[in-house]
Amino acid sequence: MTGQDLAWLDELLTPSGAELLERAAAALAEGDELRAGERLRAAGVAPGLVAAAFTQAELRRRAASWFARADEMLFTRAGLEQSTAEAVARHRSARFASLVDGGRLADLCTGIGGDLLALAGIGRPLLAVDRDPVHLRIAVHNCRVYVPDAQVEACLADVREVDLAGVAGVFVDPARRSDGRRLAAGVSEPPLAWCLELAERVPAVAVKAAPGLPTGLVPAGWEVEFVAVGRDLKEAVLCSPALAAGTSRRATVLLAGPPAAPEVNVATLCGEPDPPAADGGRVVGEPGAYLFDPSPAVTRAGLVGELARRLGAWQVDPLIAFLTADRAVRTPFARPLRIEASLPFDTRRVAAVLRGMGISALDLRRRGLAGDVETLRRRLLPARRDLVPGGPAVTVVMTRYRDRPWAFVCVDVPDGADEPDSADQG
Numbered sequence: 001m002t003g004q005d006l007a008w009l010d011e012l013l014t015p016s017g018a019e020l021l022e023r024a025a026a027a028l029a030e031g032d033e034l035r036a037g038e039r040l041r042a043a044g045v046a047p048g049l050v051a052a053a054f055t056q057a058e059l060r061r062r063a064a065s066w067f068a069r070a071d072e073m074l075f076t077r078a079g080l081e082q083s084t085a086e087a088v089a090r091h092r093s094a095r096f097a098s099l100v101d102g103g104r105l106a107d108l109c110t111g112i113g114g115d116l117l118a119l120a121g122i123g124r125p126l127l128a129v130d131r132d133p134v135h136l137r138i139a140v141h142n143c144r145v146y147v148p149d150a151q152v153e154a155c156l157a158d159v160r161e162v163d164l165a166g167v168a169g170v171f172v173d174p175a176r177r178s179d180g181r182r183l184a185a186g187v188s189e190p191p192l193a194w195c196l197e198l199a200e201r202v203p204a205v206a207v208k209a210a211p212g213l214p215t216g217l218v219p220a221g222w223e224v225e226f227v228a229v230g231r232d233l234k235e236a237v238l239c240s241p242a243l244a245a246g247t248s249r250r251a252t253v254l255l256a257g258p259p260a261a262p263e264v265n266v267a268t269l270c271g272e273p274d275p276p277a278a279d280g281g282r283v284v285g286e287p288g289a290y291l292f293d294p295s296p297a298v299t300r301a302g303l304v305g306e307l308a309r310r311l312g313a314w315q316v317d318p319l320i321a322f323l324t325a326d327r328a329v330r331t332p333f334a335r336p337l338r339i340e341a342s343l344p345f346d347t348r349r350v351a352a353v354l355r356g357m358g359i360s361a362l363d364l365r366r367r368g369l370a371g372d373v374e375t376l377r378r379r380l381l382p383a384r385r386d387l388v389p390g391g392p393a394v395t396v397v398m399t400r401y402r403d404r405p406w407a408f409v410c411v412d413v414p415d416g417a418d419e420p421d422s423a424d425q426g
């Protein structure tokens with residue numbers, strides 16, 4: 001990004017720029033962007049500005065599922081891809097809201113401001129730091145779209161050189177991409193070790209990390225939270241003791257609705273990680289009438305045992321995260337399925353069961369077994385014409401049971417046929 005890019009962004013924030021953006025959005029909606037672009041250039045609008053307007057219009061459209069007010073925000077492509085969705089950022093900012101120390105909060109590596117705009121909702125003074133001038137400018141704009149009177153000091157600097165005296169809490173979201181390319185797993189800029197050391201200078205620190213973060217990297221006394229939106233695992237966040245809630249692991253599921261609908265439903269499960277299976281700390285037993293496929297937030301947090309206790313469920317295999325029980329429980333932390341058939345995994349036998357059921361759709365879930373899912377699907381359901389309209393939608397769960405490959409042929413539990421669970425709703 002260049003100074004010229006900054007100039008185009010400033011231009012887009014003027015009344016004539018807003019009009020240009022509207023025309024670009026309308027042309028995109030009608031699939032008429034090429035001709036609309038030509039018309040604008042022919043009318044004397046600078047080609048760079050026309051390109052910037054179309055880029056913003058396209059990014060706003062893409063961001064609509066991420067940010068409720070995307071149509072007023074600005075983005076860069078890389079900044080949007082790395083940004084925190086509004087609902088996730090709001091959930092996280094609640095931790096900072098409860099800080100007793102009333103000092104200002106710092107958003108280091110602020111990007112396009114996905115987290116900054118949520119932190120602004122707390123109402124404290126903010127320090128936003130990024131070394132990319134375009135991101136920094138965009139972050140302040142986006143923050144003010146949500147909180148027009150936000151007190152934000154924008155600091156164009158390397159976060160490692162910023163004075164954090166008087167800062168009560170820091171959120172840092174280090175870059176995991178550079179020059180448009182994803183950095184190797186575990187690599188970030190600045191590195192995780194630097195981010196964690198911030199806790200030596202600032203009372204409360206939260207660090208966003210990739211959801212695949214090895215949990216061994218979480219310092220003692222810190223909490224790691226894995227956050228999913230619906231069934232999609234989005235991120236991990238490491239919280240220093242001042243922001244941790246007394247447990248070392250947390251799995252949070254934000255139930256998908258429209259982005260940042262005021263009442264986004266947050267379900268959170270806390271606890272200590274499951275002991276290693278070899279230590280015998282798992283409750284294992286015969287399959288009941290129902291199977292539960294835990295949220296990836298729960299499996300990554302190592303809270304499958306905690307979930308089993310809450311649901312009154314148990315594992316069919318000590319090493320595999322599927323749970324089972326005799327009653328259906330409605331829970332945000334797992335997808336409940338009713339077991340229709342349970343048999344050793346043999347494609348011909350399972351295919352025969354499916355034919356006998358006259359199924360309308362087939363979903364495959366696999367844990368603990370190798371094999372390409374698409375190849376298995378073709379073997380189980382050679383032709384789409386084998387699907388029977390009006391028949392049950394079936395999930396075949398492929399896993400290990402009794403030390404051998406096993407198949408559970410399942411259907412969803414109808415609404416109302418399940419009981420609510422007792423897990424925390426926050």
Ligand SMILES: C[S@@+](CC[C@H](N)C(=O)[O-])C[C@H]1O[C@@H](n2cnc3c(N)ncnc32)[C@H](O)[C@@H]1O
Nearest residue numbers: 082083084109111112113114115131158159173
């Ligand atoms: C993952 S993005 C932040 C996304 C942001 N939390 C959001 O929701 O929009 C990372 C940002 O860190 C910035 N960055 C990377 N290394 C930096 C450093 N050493 N100092 C300052 N900014 C840095 C990049 O310019 C980029 O804007």
